[in-house]
Amino acid sequence: MIDDTKPDEPAPAHQPGPQSATGPTATGPAAPARPSSAQPASGEPEVSAAQLKDMIAALQADLDAKTAAVAEKHDLFVRAVAETENVRRRLEKEKEETAKYAITKFAKDILTVGDNFQRAISAVPKEAIDTDPVLKTLLEGVVLAERDFRGALERHGVKTISPAGQPFNPHHHQAVMEQENADVPNGTVLQVFQTGYLIDDRCLRPAMVVVSRGGGKTAKPDPEATPPDIPDNPG
Numbered sequence: 001m002i003d004d005t006k007p008d009e010p011a012p013a014h015q016p017g018p019q020s021a022t023g024p025t026a027t028g029p030a031a032p033a034r035p036s037s038a039q040p041a042s043g044e045p046e047v048s049a050a051q052l053k054d055m056i057a058a059l060q061a062d063l064d065a066k067t068a069a070v071a072e073k074h075d076l077f078v079r080a081v082a083e084t085e086n087v088r089r090r091l092e093k094e095k096e097e098t099a100k101y102a103i104t105k106f107a108k109d110i111l112t113v114g115d116n117f118q119r120a121i122s123a124v125p126k127e128a129i130d131t132d133p134v135l136k137t138l139l140e141g142v143v144l145a146e147r148d149f150r151g152a153l154e155r156h157g158v159k160t161i162s163p164a165g166q167p168f169n170p171h172h173h174q175a176v177m178e179q180e181n182a183d184v185p186n187g188t189v190l191q192v193f194q195t196g197y198l199i200d201d202r203c204l205r206p207a208m209v210v211v212s213r214g215g216g217k218t219a220k221p222d223p224e225a226t227p228p229d230i231p232d233n234p235g
Helices: 048-099 104-122 126-131 131-156
Strands: 158-161 173-180 188-194 198-200 202-205 207-213
Touching: 104 126, 104 131, 104 202, 126 131, 131 158, 173 188
Parallel strands: 173 207
Antiparallel strands: 158 198, 188 207, 198 202
């Protein structure tokens, strides 16, 4: 016997209904929402006029502080430059003085050689020179040596002080005694016991002299021979 019963047919698949106009489409995501008119497009809150004034005041105060700091640094820089220039000038002056007076100690030590030459020349009587030709020749040699000695000193800036007949100069002379003499003004150098020396414009050794008194008005020293910055017998 043949069964006429048909097998069960599968139920038809669910067919989605039509989508609404506002829902997502099959081709892409949903469109973004429009920004609200109550908030700016940038998303930042609005700034009031009072807040702007406060911000400007803060910026101005910061600018003033930085300007004052820059001015202070500039002042320090200017002072540093001036101090550096002063140091440079002082070093140049010290260098010049060192070169000028470098032989001071040596010149002081060698002055006794000139003193011995002068003592030897002064010890020879004039009568002996006229009667003894050998002594005369010897004396001429000593005089020549003493002249060369002074020339060597002068080439290195050392000069002799010859104050006889001149007003007493406390910067260049040392008075060892006074002598009555009414024929010359007070304070005139009458005699030189020991020759003095100058190195450039400084007194290397003062001349030991005899000064007059009992005369007329005190003699005034030559202003060119007494510069105000000359030290008294510097070491």
